[in-house]
Structures are given as C-alpha cells and as structure tokens.
Amino acid sequence: MTVGHLITLSGVLFTIGMVGVMSRRNILIVLLSVELMLNAVALAFVGFGAWRGNLDGQIMVFFAITVAAAEVAVGLAMVIALFRLRLTVDTDRVSLLKD
Amino acid sequence: MREFNVALAAPEWILSATILVVLFQDARTRWDNKGGLGRTTWLGLLLATGCAMLQGWFVDTPATAFLGHYGVDGFSIVCKAIFGATALFVMAMADTWLKRVDRGHGEFRLLALMATLGMFFVCSVRDFAGLFVSLELITVSFYCLTAFKRNDERAIEAGIKYVVLGALATAFLLLGIAFIYGATESLWFHKIALTEASDGVGGNAALLEFGLLLTVLGLCFKIAAVPFQVWTPDVYEGAASPVTAFLSMGSKAAGFVLLLKVVRACLGPDGDAGIILATGAWAGLFALIAAATMLYGNLGALWQGNMKRLLGYSSIGHAGYVLMGVLAFNEAGFAAVVYYLMAYLFTVLGVFAVVIIVNGALRSHAITDYAGLGRKSPFLALVLTCGLLSLAGVPPMAGFFGKFLVFQAVVQLGTPVAYTVAFVGAAGVVVSMYYYLCVVKQLYMVEAPEGDTRLDGLVVAKPLKAVLWVCLIGIFVLGFLVQPFVAMAQDAAEALMAAR
Amino acid sequence: MIGIFFWLFAALLTVSGLLAITRRNAVSAALWAAVSFIAIAGIFVLLQAYFLAVVEVLVYAGAIMVLFLFVIMLLNLREEDLQVLEGPRLHILGVLLAAGFLGGLVWTCRRAGLYDAKNGAIKMTAESVGETKSLAAPLFMEYVLPFEIASFLLLAAIVGAVLITKKRLT
Numbered sequence: 001m002t003v004g005h006l007i008t009l010s011g012v013l014f015t016i017g018m019v020g021v022m023s024r025r026n027i028l029i030v031l032l033s034v035e036l037m038l039n040a041v042a043l044a045f046v047g048f049g050a051w052r053g054n055l056d057g058q059i060m061v062f063f064a065i066t067v068a069a070a071e072v073a074v075g076l077a078m079v080i081a082l083f084r085l086r087l088t089v090d091t092d093r094v095s096l097l098k099d
Numbered sequence: 100m101r102e103f104n105v106a107l108a109a110p111e112w113i114l115s116a117t118i119l120v121v122l123f124q125d126a127r128t129r130w131d132n133k134g135g136l137g138r139t140t141w142l143g144l145l146l147a148t149g150c151a152m153l154q155g156w157f158v159d160t161p162a163t164a165f166l167g168h169y170g171v172d173g174f175s176i177v178c179k180a181i182f183g184a185t186a187l188f189v190m191a192m193a194d195t196w197l198k199r200v201d202r203g204h205g206e207f208r209l210l211a212l213m214a215t216l217g218m219f220f221v222c223s224v225r226d227f228a229g230l231f232v233s234l235e236l237i238t239v240s241f242y243c244l245t246a247f248k249r250n251d252e253r254a255i256e257a258g259i260k261y262v263v264l265g266a267l268a269t270a271f272l273l274l275g276i277a278f279i280y281g282a283t284e285s286l287w288f289h290k291i292a293l294t295e296a297s298d299g300v301g302g303n304a305a306l307l308e309f310g311l312l313l314t315v316l317g318l319c320f321k322i323a324a325v326p327f328q329v330w331t332p333d334v335y336e337g338a339a340s341p342v343t344a345f346l347s348m349g350s351k352a353a354g355f356v357l358l359l360k361v362v363r364a365c366l367g368p369d370g371d372a373g374i375i376l377a378t379g380a381w382a383g384l385f386a387l388i389a390a391a392t393m394l395y396g397n398l399g400a401l402w403q404g405n406m407k408r409l410l411g412y413s414s415i416g417h418a419g420y421v422l423m424g425v426l427a428f429n430e431a432g433f434a435a436v437v438y439y440l441m442a443y444l445f446t447v448l449g450v451f452a453v454v455i456i457v458n459g460a461l462r463s464h465a466i467t468d469y470a471g472l473g474r475k476s477p478f479l480a481l482v483l484t485c486g487l488l489s490l491a492g493v494p495p496m497a498g499f500f501g502k503f504l505v506f507q508a509v510v511q512l513g514t515p516v517a518y519t520v521a522f523v524g525a526a527g528v529v530v531s532m533y534y535y536l537c538v539v540k541q542l543y544m545v546e547a548p549e550g551d552t553r554l555d556g557l558v559v560a561k562p563l564k565a566v567l568w569v570c571l572i573g574i575f576v577l578g579f580l581v582q583p584f585v586a587m588a589q590d591a592a593e594a595l596m597a598a599r
Numbered sequence: 600m601i602g603i604f605f606w607l608f609a610a611l612l613t614v615s616g617l618l619a620i621t622r623r624n625a626v627s628a629a630l631w632a633a634v635s636f637i638a639i640a641g642i643f644v645l646l647q648a649y650f651l652a653v654v655e656v657l658v659y660a661g662a663i664m665v666l667f668l669f670v671i672m673l674l675n676l677r678e679e680d681l682q683v684l685e686g687p688r689l690h691i692l693g694v695l696l697a698a699g700f701l702g703g704l705v706w707t708c709r710r711a712g713l714y715d716a717k718n719g720a721i722k723m724t725a726e727s728v729g730e731t732k733s734l735a736a737p738l739f740m741e742y743v744l745p746f747e748i749a750s751f752l753l754l755a756a757i758v759g760a761v762l763i764t765k766k767r768l769t
Contacts, residue, residue, distance in 0.1 A: 001605045003721055004713030006642075007281075009609050011704040013616050013635070014274060015697045020620030021267055022693040028625045028671060030263055032632050035663065036616055037270035039639055041277055042655070046729075048281035050646040051719070053727045056228075056286050057277070058648050058734060059742050063228055064273055065658055066749045067235045070756035071269070072663055074242045075262045076670045077760040081249045082259060083674050084766075094256050097333040099399075099408070108744075115751070122754075165744045206762040213755045220748055228745040236752045243759025258763070278707075305710035309703065 006047035013040035027082070027089045031075045038068045104164035107171055108223070110151040110179060114216045117143025118209060125205030133204040137194055140208045144190060144215065148183025151176060151219070161594065167289065168226050173594030174437075175222040177587060178356050181440055182218040185349045186211065188448045188569075191562035192455050193341040199459065200248075207247060214240035214349065221353045227276045227286040230357055234272075234321070237353055238265055241346060245338040257337025264330045265320060272317025278310025279365065288364035288598075295367070311365050312384070318361070321354025324418045325391040332399070335411030340458055343407060344451035347414045352440050355421055359433060362425065363595055382512075385426035386520040393419030393527040400534050406454055406464045409534065410447075413490060416527055417443065420505055423524060427508040427517075433592035435504035438585060442489070442497035442577050449570030450486035452563055453479050460553050466538055471547030475554045480542045482567050489574045491535040492528055497577030502528065504585070601645050608645070612638040625676070629667045636660040646721070648729040 013036060020033025042061045049057025079089060086094065105112075121139050128135060154160075154171055161172035189211065197204050217236030224230050242265065246258030280286055282303040283294040295307075320327035335343045366381060396416030403409040417439075424436035454464070456479060461468050473480040489496035506524065509517045547554060559567070577584055612635050619631035636659040643652035713719040726733075738746060 001602045001721065002714055002716060002719030003281075004708045004715075004719045005605070005609075006646075006721075007708050007713060008705055009612065009642075011701055012613055014270070015701045016613070016616040016620060017270070018267075018700065019689060019693065019697050021263065022696070023689040024620065026625060027259060027263070028667070029620065029622075029628050031266070032625075032628055032667065033620050034263070034266040034270065035659075036619065036632060036635065037267070038273065039636060039655075039659065041270060041273040042651075043639055043642060044274060044277040045280065046643055046646050046648045046651065047721075048277060050648070050721045050723075050727055051281070051713075052284045053722055053724045054284055055727060055729060055733060055737060056284075057280055058651055058729045059737055060228055060231075060276065060280065060286060061648075061651055062654070062734070062738065063232050063745055063749055065654060066752065067232070067239075067269065069658065069663055070235070070239050070752050071242075071262065071266050072666065073756045073760045074239060074763070075259075075266070076666060077763040078242075078246050078255055078258045078262060079670060080673065080764050081246065082252075082255045085250070085252050085255060089674065089676065091259075094252075094259065096253050097256055097260075097337050099332070099403070118751070118754075166741050168741060169744055203762060206758055209758050210755060210762075213751055213758075216751060217748070220744075224744070226742075226745075228742050229748065232745040232748040232752060236748055236755060239752055239759065240755045243755065243762060246759075246763050249763050249765075255763075282711075303711050305707050306713075309707040 003047055003051035006050075007044055010040045010043040010047060013037075013043065025091045027079050027091055030091070031072060031079070035068060035072065038064060102164070103166065104162070107158070107162055107164035108169060110147045110154070111216060111219050111223075113143060113147040113150055114212060114219060117147070118212045118216065121205065121209055121212065125209070130202060136205055136208050137190075140190060140212060141187075143212065144183065144186050147215075147219070148180065148187065151179035151183060161598065163225070168229060168287065169223050170225045170598065171223060172598055174591040174598065175594075177437060177591040178222040178352070179219055181352060181444055182215060182222070182349060185345065185352070185444060185448070186215040186218075188444075188452075188566050189341055189345040189349070191566045192344060192452055194562050195459075195560040196339065196341050196455060203247065207244070210240045210244050210247075211345065214244070214345065218349055218353045221356055224360075225288050227279065227288075230360070231273065231276060234353070234357060235269065237350060238269070238321070241342075241350055244342045244345070245334055247339055247342060251337075253337040254339070257334045260330050261334045264327065268317045268320030268327050270317075271313050275310045275313030275315075275317055278306050278313065280310075282306035282310060288360065291364050295365075307365065311361070314361055315358065315384075315388075318354050318358045319388065322351050322358065322418045322421070323415050324388055324422060325395055328392065328395060328415045328418075331415050332403075332408045332411035335414070336405060336407045336464070340407070340451060340455045343410070344448055344455075347410065347447050347451070348444055351414065351418065352443075355425075355436060355440065358425060359436065359595060362428070363598065366428065382426050382428065382514070383516055385422055386516045389419045389422035389426060390520050390523040391419075392416070392422060393524055397527040397530040401530065403534070404466055406466050406469070406538075408464075409466065409538070410450065410454075413531065413534075414447070416531060417490070419527065420502060420524060423509045423520060424505045426520065427512055429508070430589065430592045430596055431504075431511065432508040433595055434585070434588040435501070435508045437588040437591045438504050439501035441584060441588070442501040442574075445570045445573030445577065446486050446489040446496070446498050449482050449567065449574065450490070452566045452570065453483040453486070456557060456559055456563060457554070460557055466541055468553075469538065469541050470545040472554060473543035475547070476557045478567070479557065479559070482571050484539050484542060485571060485574050487535040487538055489578070491532045493532075495575070495578040497574045500578055500581050604645055605642065608638045608641040611635075612642070625671045626668065629664055629671065632667075633660045633664045636664070647723060647727060650729050650731050650734050
C-alpha cells in the first residue's frame with residue numbers, strides 16, 4: 001500500500017459519486033452521491049496527511065464533515081419542501097425554470 | 100506573526116454580535132412586530148463596514164492575527180468596503196420587499212448577515228481551511244436565501260439546482276485543496292509559497308498543478324463561469340429579487356477575491372521565486388475559461404424574454420471579462436479586477452433596484468412588460484438605462500472604465516493567447532450591446548398596451564430611492580472621476596501581490 | 600498485515616459505493632452508503648486517524664445517514680413512484696468526463712511518483728497519530744478561526760433548514 005493507491009481509491013470513490021450525480025433522477029440519491037464524493041475527499045486528505053506525517057489534513061477533514069452535514073441538512077429540507085408542493089423527488093419532473 | 104491579536108478582526112466580531120442579537124430579538128418578538136430587527140441589522144452592518152474602512156487609517160497594514168492565519172491589508176480593506184456596501188444596498192432593497200412577505204423577516208436578515216460575515220472573512224483568510232469554511236458559510240446562506248419563498252415551486256426548484264451543483268463544486272474545490280496540501284504539506288498560503296520557493300515541491304509540482312486545476316474549477320461555480328455556470332439563469336429567475344441582487348454581486352465578488360488569493364498563493368509570475376509560472380499553460384487555461392464564459396453568457400442572453408434570466412446570462416458574461424484580469428496575472432490585471440468589481444457594484448445593484456420596483460407593480464419579469472416605463476416613470480427608466488449602458492460598457496459610465504482596464508491589462512501582455520481572448524471579449528461586448536439596447540428600446544420606443552395601468556403612479560419607498568440615487572451617482576463618478584478609484588484599486592492589487 | 604486490510608476495505612468501499620448509486624430503492628442506497636462510510640472509517644484506523652474514524656462512524660454512518668433515512672421514510676414514497684425512478688442512465692459525455700477525471704488523477708499520481716514504493720511509502724510516525732489530544736491542539740490554536748466560522752455555518756444551516764421545512768412561520 002502506497003499513498004498512490006490510497007489516492008487512487010479516493011479518486012475511484014469520487015468518480016462513483018460523480019457518476020451518481022450525473023446519472024440519477026432521484027434527488028435523494030443525488031445528494032447521497034455527493035456525500036460519497038465528500039467522503040472520497042476526506043480519504044484523500046487523510047492519505048496525504050499520513051504520507052506527509054502531518055495532522056493538518058485531518059483537521060481539514062473535520063471541517064469537511066461539518067460542511068457536509070450542513071449541506072445535507074439544507075438539501076434534505078429542500079427535498080421535503082419540494083415534495084410538499086409537487087409530491088415528487090424526480091428531477092425530470094421539476095422543470096419550471098428553463099429557456 | 101505568532102500572536103492571536105483578536106481585536107484585529109473587529110469588523111467580523113461586530114457582525115457576529117449583530118447576528119446573535121438579531122437571533123434573540125427575533126425569538127422574543129411577535130411576528131407582526133419585526134421592525135426592530137431591521138434597525139439592528141442596519142446598525143450592525145454600518146458599524147462593521149465603517150470599522151473595516153477605518154482599519155485602513157488606524158491599522159498598520161499589513162497586519163496579521165490568529166497566528167498569521169488572518170490578515171488585514173490594503174486588498175482586504177477595499178474588498179470589505181465593497182461587500183459592506185453590497186450588503187447595505189441589498190438590505191435597503193429587502194426592507195421594501197419584505198413588506199410584501201408576512202413571515203420570515205428574522206430568518207431573511209439572519210441569513211443575509213451570515214452571508215455578509217462569510218464575505219468579510221473571505222477577504223482576510225490566509226489558509227485553505229479558513230477559505231473553505233468561509234466560502235461555505237456564504238454558499239449555505241445563499242442556498243437557504245434562494246429557497247426563501249418556500250411555497251413557490253420556482254424558488255424550491257432553483258434552490259435544489261443550486262444545492263446539487265454547489266455541492267458538486269464544493270467536492271471539486273475540496274479535492275483540489277487536498278492535492279495542494281499533498282504537494283506542499285501545508286494549508287497555509289504563506290507556507291505554500293515558502294515551500295515552492297525552497298524547491299520543496301520538486302517532483303510534486305504535478306500534484307500542485309492538478310490540485311490548483313480542481314480548485315479553480317470549484318471556484319468557477321461561485322463566479323458563474325464555465326464549466327459550472329449552468330445554474331445561474333435558473334437560480335436568478337427562481338430566487339427572490341433582492342436575493343438575486345445579492346447573489347449577482349456579493350457571491351460573485353467573493354468568488355473572485357478567493358480566486359485571486361488562490362492563484363496568488365500557488366502561482367508566480369516570471370522572475371518570482373515560485374516554481375509554477377502563471378504564464379504559458381495557466382494563462383491558456385484562464386483564457387479558455389474566460390472566452391468560453393463570455394461566449395456562453397452573451398450568446399445565451401440574446402433570446403431571453405425574462406429580465407432576470409437576461410441578467411443571469413449577462414452576469415455569466417461579466418464573469419468572463421473579470422477573468423481576463425485574472426489571466427493577465429500582474430498588478431495591472433488585479434487592479435482591473437478590483438475596479439471592475441467596484442463599478443459592477445453600482446451598476447448591477449442599480450439595475451436590480453429598478454427590477455424590484457417594477458416587479459412590485461407588475462408581478463412579472465417579462466421584458467415586454469417594461470414597455471412605456473420611460474414615459475410613466477422617467478427617473479426609474481433613466482436609472483435602468485444608465486445601468487444597462489454601464490453593463491454594456493458605454494462611455495462615460497463606470498462599466499466602460501472597468502472594461503477598458505481589463506482589456507488594457509490583457510492586450511499589454513502581447514501574447515497570441517491574450518490577443519485572441521481580447522478579440523473574443525470585444526465580440527462579446529458588441530453582442531451584449533445589442534441585447535441591452537433592446538431593453539432600452541422597450542423602455543422608450545414601445546408604448547404600453549392600451550388599458551395597462553400597472554406601471555402608472557409607481558411609488559418608490561425611501562430606502563430604495565436612496566439606493567437608486569447612490570447607484571446613479573456611483574455609475575457616473577466611477578466613469579468621470581476615475582483617478583482616485585484607480586489608485587485605490589492599484590493599492591489593493593499591490594497589497595495582494597505583496598501578500599505572498 | 601496492514602496491506603491485506605487495506606485491500607479488503609478498498610474492495611468493500613468500491614463495491615458498496617457502486618451499489619449505493621445503482622439501487623432503485625433509496626433506503627437500500629442509503630444503507631449501502633453507510634457500509635461505505637464504515638469501510639472508510641476502517642481505512643482511517645489503518646492510517647492512525649483514530650479520532651476521525653470515530654467521527655466518521657458517529658457523524659456519517661450515524662447522524663447523516665439517519666437523517667437521510669428519516670427523510671426517506673417521512674416522504675413515504677409509494678411503489679409506483681419508485682418504478683418511475685429507474686436505475687442510472689448515463690450519457691456518453693458523462694462517461695467521458697468521469698473517465699477523463701480518473702485518468703487525469705492516476706496520471707498525476709504517476710507523474711508525482713506516488714506509486715513508487717520508496718517515495719510513496721506511508722511512514723507511520725508518532726507525530727501523525729490522530730488522537731483527540733493531538734488534533735485538539737492545532738484545532739484550537741492555529742485553526743481556531745475556521746472553527747469559529749464553522750459554528751456560524753452550522754447556525755446558518757439550522758436557521759435555513761427550519762425556514763425551508765416549516766409549513767407556516769409564526
């Protein structure tokens with residue numbers, strides 16, 4: 001196991017999350033995929049930190065988790081508000097705003 | 100360097116205290132008695148902005164606090180003045196607009212104050228942890244502000260699009276920071292530069308470049324530039340007008356402030372100690388983003404019938420012009436960016452003030468509904484016309500001088516890439532002239548349909564009238580009395596260059 | 600020994616991540632995501648990031664996933680709603696983007712010599728042990744300002760989430 005393998009693993013998870021965001025219509029799963037991406041980044045920070053023998057990366061993960069929690073809370077609140085108005089979580093059926 | 104020096108962050112502490120006071124005040128007052136919240140907000144914003152500007156005279160700049168992770172210099176002071184003025188203008192617009200909304204006054208003011216707090220911190224942070232967290236403070240506040248009208252499907256739709264794309268951009272930004280950290284072993288701008296200078300990156304230049312690429316892409320979301328620009332028209336249309344005004348100025352300017360700080364921390368011009376040069380491939384990348392952004396924004400705006408969507412596309416176009424100043428990567432370029440933001444402040448907020456007033460009467464944002472405004476309400480039409488002409492870059496308005504400085508900085512580079520991007524920019528200006536003038540034509544040349552009395556006898560509330568006058572005067576002052584403001588922008592750029 | 604566990608967790612992480620984004624049912628997607636968070640916590644332990652491993656399980660697999668499941672159950676999606684929301688469909692552009700990103704990342708790591716057994720070796724030193732005490736010192740000294748900003752970030756999220764989900768504000 002080298003740091004390269006760790007970063008590649010984090011990249012693979014990041015790509016999985018990216019594909020999820022691009023391909024799913026269910027907003028809940030889109031938000032879930034974003035969480036996977038943020039977790040992938042956390043892995044990269046810890047990996048680089050371990051490689052460098054430095055703790056700043058772990059501090060940064062701490063902030064990343066805080067931000068992820070805040071974003072999820074707001075995102076899910078909007079999903080609830082949307083569901084109340086439209087009874088759907090399908091991104092394709094939410095398209096009032098377009099050219 | 101190694102001191103806490105907490106008092107230096109006084110403007111931020113004033114804002115924080117205001118937030119807490121508004122929070123308690125909101126909890127203790129009945130829903131129909133929220134006037135006190137407005138007064139507290141105004142007081143806090145005025146004090147914080149005044150304090151930030153006074154630091155220009157009374158603080159021996161550059162000064163640092165929090166063990167060197169927070170800094171006050173010429174650049175941060177000018178930027179805080181811009182953000183403070185933006186927040187004050189937006190609050191004046193919101194005062195009038197909130198009268199049409201019966202609930203949620205406290206929440207609106209709290210979120211706007213927290214976004215402003217994030218913008219103030221953005222000016223002063225000196226490490227990637229602070230950068231990330233303050234940027235997210237702005238972003239999360241804006242997610243909530245966008246979906247403020249939660250019973251309106253459009254607002255919720257705009258909010259969801261904003262959250263999903265914003266979170267995606269956050270992930271890219273964060274991964275970029277991870278790679279920069281991996282390359283330089285530090286999150287601190289100052290130390291990143293030192294590591295570079297002492298050849299500490301050596302073989303890790305690849306990591307640093309990949310990280311910087313991802314970070315820049317992540318910041319493109321904030322400034323509404325390609326490839327993260329898709330949200331702009333939808334969110335501009337769906338969000339409430341004061342929020343859109345705040346987004347178009349505050350959020351975008353915060354993105355540019357951070358972009359300047361990041362490129363300054365990681366890249367160096369020729370002859371600098373930094374390893375990675377700002378010329379060559381990086382200038383090419385910025386040129387590519389700038390050109391694509393200008394084309395997308397200006398061409399997209401051509402067939403818009405909705406005023407707010409039009410302003411959304413035009414805002415994408417303007418991000419492209421400002422990026423030209425970033426790509427120049429010298430003092431002239433950075434000064435051009437700062438001046439452009441100052442000019443954009445008066446211009447775009449003036450336009451939005453008119454949009455809010457007209458929308459209050461019309462309940463519509465269709466450009467065709469603006470017909471006859473020139474005869475029915477000459478002053479509003481005058482402000483809107485001056486604002487649009489300034490956006491288009493017609494002399495002697497503020498916008499002209501901003502564009503002039505940006506183009507000058509790029510053309511002086513003299514490289515083929517610079518000439519190409521300047522050419523694309525000039526083409527964009529010509530195209531933008533057309534769609535802005537179409538709106539102006541609607542104001543003066545087209546009569547309102549018979550019997551449409553919605554625009555008759557528009558009453559403009561006092562705070563909004565003040566915003567209109569200040570913006571109108573600002574548009575002309577920054578167009579005529581250029582010298583003191585250019586000097587201010589140059590001081591700011593100098594401080595930014597020295598901050599490395 | 601660490602190597603074997605790393606590959607185990609890596610496999611678990613990849614498989615559970617893939618399952619999370621391909622499930623039709625949001626509940627099973629959320630549960631697979633929770634599995635992937637636990638796998639990440641396992642890798643954190645291998646890298647001596649003990650405090651973060653605990654936080655990962657508590658906050659991610661615990662709080663955030665519970666919030667997700669709570670919202671999914673609150674919405675109470677009917678079977679026919681789920682039928683419409685089929686599995687993933689991906690445009691060719693998306694595939695190219697994802698492949699390009701991953702390719703760029705691997706190429707960067709290769710250029711920086713991160714796969715090199717000597718250059719990329721992870722030294723397990725005493726300084727890089729992420730215990731509560733060793734993380735608290737920098738968090739409340741050098742990074743105290745981001746910490747304070749983060750508290751306002753959470754306040755903004757609370758105010759916003761309440762504002763958006765409330766039916767009527769009183």
